[in-house]
Amino acid sequence: MKDYKNILIIKMSSLGDVLHALPTLYALRKNCPQARIVWAVHQNFSAVLPGKPYIDDVIYIDKKKLKSFSYLRGLRKKLHDYHFDLCLDLQGLAKSAIVAWCSGAKEKYGYWEMREGSFLVSKGLAGTHQYDHVIERYLDTVRVLGGRVDEIAFPLPSIEKEKGIMKERFRALGLTGPYIAVVPGARWSVKEWPLPYWTEFLRRVTASGMGAVILGSADDTVKGQVISRDAETGIYDFTGKTSLRELMAAISSSRLYISADTGPLHIANALKKELIALFGPTCPDRTGPYGGPDSSYIHMIISPTSQATPDHPLVNDPECMSQITVDTVWHTYIQAIKKVNG
Incomplete structure (x- = not known):
């Protein structure tokens, strides 16, 4: 080069x-x-x-x-x-x-x-x-251009300050133990997993003793309110309440991250955080979580009705994500948590 x-x-x-x-x-x-x-x-x-x-x-x-x-x-x-x-x-x-x-x-x-x-x-x-x-x-x-590419690496800014801020915010609400981070929203509504599914899934998560932090932008506030209202204790709604780096910090300190195809999913991937990605109308082969050969931290769940290709998303299939069942995500979650916990 x-x-x-x-x-x-x-x-x-x-x-x-x-x-x-x-x-x-x-x-x-x-x-x-x-x-x-x-x-x-x-x-x-x-x-x-x-x-x-x-x-x-x-x-x-x-x-x-x-x-x-x-x-x-x-x-x-x-x-x-x-x-x-x-x-x-x-x-x-x-x-x-x-x-x-x-x-x-x-x-x-x-x-x-x-x-x-x-x-x-x-x-x-x-x-x-x-x-x-x-x-x-x-x-x-x-x-x-003649350059060498030896690895897939994501240089990121320091978020140590934001980790401390979020730890104190969590502690003030009573969250001091392990938690998973989830983002229910997406830029396209067709890519979102249904809210009732999120509610049922997080009921199971919190019943097992794991905390859950809901993250997202101000556009996701209503979703966070609905899920946290309908689910039980152990869920902490931070939608619209973090800066971008605070959101990064919350994901970084979590045990596991879960969402559909949305920006924070790629933050989790860049952090090499153990994650579960839910895909339906878009194809993960092109824009899904990716870390090269060393990407065993990624657990992919793809809608059984999805026929999306790398360059042709199924933007007109509103039922695509509803084909991903709560049981499927739950079983994947159990396996992922076992891996995290060693």
Whole structure:
């Protein structure tokens, strides 16, 4: 790989997608230890990005202003001041193509799925993992450029402070023992496991003596209230009550994480937390939890009616997730907890 001096990574959203790009950041730093690496991102997803030695600077992109000439002029000047010799557009959309164009980088590349005309700005690089998991597709950009990829690693920011904060918050509510972390929501409602299923499952969990912490964004607040209201004691609802790093800390300190296909699932994966992933309308072969060969911490449950393929989700199958039974998740949970407890 060339001895690049100034590198721009463009991956602005969403939460899961940003996390999927972290192994590429890790590989770039390993191959270019002296380079200045800058990441362009939407500010609300920046909390999962690490600082030095992996990232030297972060540039926040306001997607609502990308059509403003004055904003683009300022962005272009800001980016040109870095004198980028390499730009990696891992978003592959029109909005990221604008940022790549503004970068002034001598070499502009992306992974092979360059959409919405982004291929007119950055050259898509297709490697041997062209049809594999998206993490491998991103890593192919490093491989094609001559870099080595020896492992799947997720560099993350320190969350020690947030772990202490969450421990005190849990203690104040009476949660001092082990717990599992669950997220009932998802960006698409079709990907969500039904709330009555969550309620019944968590009844069994708490009856066994394990605590349960419900996590999620403010959009998941009603779901958390319904589950915690209908279930019994031992359930602690923190939906809409944590920052992104506090959510990371709560997941990190849990015994086990469970959710459908949603951003926090990929946080759990990046933390290499023992997890159970529920998939129906989307295909885990492309965007599910992934850690390379060393990913025995992942327990996958796929709807028996699911016929989703890596690039064709079943967005019009609202009954897909209801085919995953409480008994199925419970039996998987028992096996996973036995593994965690040794």
